[in-house]
Amino acid sequence: MHKLDVEYARSQFPALKTGFIYGDNAGYSRGSQTVLNVADRIYEYLLNTNAQLGADYSVSAESTRRVMEEAPEVARKLFNAESPDEIVFGASSTINLENLARGMDNDIQAGDEFILTGEHEANAGPWKRLAIRRGAIVKYWTPTPSNPNNPYSVTYKVEELLPLITSKTRILAFAACSNILGTILPIKEIVQAARTAAKEKGAKKLEISVDCVAYAPHRQIDVRDWDVNFCVFSLYKVYGPHISVLYVRMSSLLESVTAITHHFLKVHEKSYKLQPGGPGYELVYGITGVLPYLLSLTPEHNLQASFDAIAAHEQTLVEPVLAFLTSPKQIERGVRIVGEEKAGLTRVPTISFVVVGEKATKSSDIVKVFDKKGGIGIRFGHFYAYSLIDRLEPKIDVDDGVVRISLVHYNTAEEVERVIGVLKEALE
Numbered sequence: 001m002h003k004l005d006v007e008y009a010r011s012q013f014p015a016l017k018t019g020f021i022y023g024d025n026a027g028y029s030r031g032s033q034t035v036l037n038v039a040d041r042i043y044e045y046l047l048n049t050n051a052q053l054g055a056d057y058s059v060s061a062e063s064t065r066r067v068m069e070e071a072p073e074v075a076r077k078l079f080n081a082e083s084p085d086e087i088v089f090g091a092s093s094t095i096n097l098e099n100l101a102r103g104m105d106n107d108i109q110a111g112d113e114f115i116l117t118g119e120h121e122a123n124a125g126p127w128k129r130l131a132i133r134r135g136a137i138v139k140y141w142t143p144t145p146s147n148p149n150n151p152y153s154v155t156y157k158v159e160e161l162l163p164l165i166t167s168k169t170r171i172l173a174f175a176a177c178s179n180i181l182g183t184i185l186p187i188k189e190i191v192q193a194a195r196t197a198a199k200e201k202g203a204k205k206l207e208i209s210v211d212c213v214a215y216a217p218h219r220q221i222d223v224r225d226w227d228v229n230f231c232v233f234s235l236y237k238v239y240g241p242h243i244s245v246l247y248v249r250m251s252s253l254l255e256s257v258t259a260i261t262h263h264f265l266k267v268h269e270k271s272y273k274l275q276p277g278g279p280g281y282e283l284v285y286g287i288t289g290v291l292p293y294l295l296s297l298t299p300e301h302n303l304q305a306s307f308d309a310i311a312a313h314e315q316t317l318v319e320p321v322l323a324f325l326t327s328p329k330q331i332e333r334g335v336r337i338v339g340e341e342k343a344g345l346t347r348v349p350t351i352s353f354v355v356v357g358e359k360a361t362k363s364s365d366i367v368k369v370f371d372k373k374g375g376i377g378i379r380f381g382h383f384y385a386y387s388l389i390d391r392l393e394p395k396i397d398v399d400d401g402v403v404r405i406s407l408v409h410y411n412t413a414e415e416v417e418r419v420i421g422v423l424k425e426a427l428e
């Protein structure tokens, strides 16, 4: 396996030249920094091919090729989908999933059951609203602690999911990786176990929706290998522009989804039946800059090799932070990791914690120390995983939430040292 050339990676992000430490890469509405190649393509699109799609004149033809062919093909590769016709573009993953759920209104019956993780609201809220509209029943798959000494060391376990499945189970929606817990779930294993249980119980149609927003910056997606129906992620967290891509398996697109577009548009077999109004074309084209960047990270020039190198480097970031926060001194201080406490390949460098006990400290007060110091951007809160944080026991103030440090492959060991230095001060 090739080691990640972090200096090379950083050189592709002009924003990193200031030396500011971006430690909020999983942030909502703005995530990772944008790779130069993406910014160049957006600029170039606007200056040279900014024309309405579908006309016969030459500039329109090139614009159409970029937006309707080149970009969906890049998204297809990022999902490992079968066809670019399975790709939907939307302003955000939240709106993409809301549109999907609205498109499924006609295919949901009263009494159907949805199993949700109640994780990030983007892959929960749209299903909850669909359940209300159609009289479906919502059940929650909740995470449980892995360490008896830390009630917040929670992860989702397959054995907690399976008893929830019945002959009525229609939808299973979960996140491949939590934007709070930072654990990558065994997606293929979960899907296989859920499909087998659903079949045994006599469920007629189970469709599975996987939120990959907090997963996609760190690992490769493979919707075909995973055998999922729906998958979504936001390019603005994967070094690209502020746009989201949704994968909808062709059979689901044809059989489960009704168009939510204007009645006169002929879209039955097209993924844009879920795209009411056009997405920003320059942003759609902008995503084509992400793939060459990812491929350029290793000489193999394939996504698996690049993500292997990313995963290996990211371990060197997550290990020291977890080692510091779980040291006997910090445990004594009241620090509790929210999520898996051990580093490892199923752990991404999204690290959340709270400080409880006699010397309990508000998450906002920890972040204030960082803000005062300057030069490092991290945040506190529930990060829209409101239900997950709200259900933790013993209770924590959901609005104060957790302190979250979310790193990605362009962060360095030196940056991690600086982050730990400020953490030491904040926890004094």
Ligand SMILES: Cc1ncc(COP(=O)(O)O)c(C=O)c1O
Binding pocket: 026, 027, 028, 029, 091, 092, 093, 094, 095, 120, 122, 123, 175, 177, 178, 179, 211, 212, 213, 214, 233, 234, 244, 383, 384
């Ligand atoms: C796990 C997860 N899912 C979904 C979202 C929502 O993505 P978007 O901002 O594109 O709607 C986020 C954003 O933070 C997230 O972290």
